[in-house]
Amino acid sequence: DVQMTQSPSSLSASVGDRVTITCQASQYINNYLNWYQQKPGKAPKLIIYGASNLEAGVPSRFSGSGSGTDFTFTINGLQPEDFASYYCQQYENRFTFGPGTRVDMK
Amino acid sequence: QVTLRESGPALVKPTQTLTLTCTFSGFSLSTRGMSVSWVRQPPGKALEWLALIDWDNDKYYNTSLKTRLTISKDTSKNQVVLTMTNMDPVDTATYFCARIHEYGGNSGFDYWGQGTPVTVSS
Numbered sequence: 001d002v003q004m005t006q007s008p009s010s011l012s013a014s015v016g017d018r019v020t021i022t023c024q025a026s027q028y029i030n031n032y033l034n035w036y037q038q039k040p041g042k043a044p045k046l047i048i049y050g051a052s053n054l055e056a057g058v059p060s061r062f063s064g065s066g067s068g069t070d071f072t073f074t075i076n077g078l079q080p081e082d083f084a085s086y087y088c089q090q091y092e093n094r095f096t097f098g099p100g101t102r103v104d105m106k
Numbered sequence: 107q108v109t110l111r112e113s114g115p116a117l118v119k120p121t122q123t124l125t126l127t128c129t130f131s132g133f134s135l136s137t138r139g140m141s142v143s144w145v146r147q148p149p150g151k152a153l154e155w156l157a158l159i160d161w162d163n164d165k166y167y168n169t170s171l172k173t174r175l176t177i178s179k180d181t182s183k184n185q186v187v188l189t190m191t192n193m194d195p196v197d198t199a200t201y202f203c204a205r206i207h208e209y210g211g212n213s214g215f216d217y218w219g220q221g222t223p224v225t226v227s228s
Binding site for chain 1: 166202
């Protein structure tokens with residue numbers, strides 16, 4: 001099974017900050033990596049698919065990069081509505097979610 | 107407009123079988139490339155993928171839970187059903203169903219239900 005790790009597990013940031021989250025797969029997954037945003041009490045929302053492709057309707061301040069086993073998710077210019085948890089997900093072999101990163105207000 | 111809605115019991119007893127139904131609209135599970143998955147999330151914890159069923163009735167399960175899970179579909183009713191046997195308090199979670207969209211070789215869970223909370227307790 002493919003295991004996913006994320007870091008950090010949580011971070012505090014201010015509006016306007018650049019936020020970076022990393023995700024690592026336990027084995028090669030090519031670019032089969034998605035990023036989701038989840039707010040408390042809500043379902044996750046797809047932000048990035050295929051490691052670097054922005055889902056339709058998602059603001060361009062969100063971006064993703066990486067391939068193989070190491071991936072990065074970035075928010076350029078954090079907005080108030082971006083305070084949430086973020087999960088990576090691999091789909092090279094079935095599906096596995098990472099443990100999540102909570103982004104809260106500094 | 108794509109929508110999904112989960113339904114099922116809010117409370118089950120240990121050792122019982124949980125049956126959840128995902129009723130969806132705005133797409134057909136008989137359309138080539140379509141699939142629906144179940145995902146759960148224990149309170150305060152991470153998401154965990156459970157199972158998937160696709161348009162061709164192929165089924166895939168979380169390796170660690172596969173002996174307890176069964177996924178099925180009723181295309182005429184636009185429903186996907188998940189059963190989980192031998193429920194335990196550690197299975198207490200919110201259970202989501204989600205549509206999987208194919209992006210030319212990539213896949214993403216693009217539409218989700220609101221989730222249904224399930225508590226396992228005697």
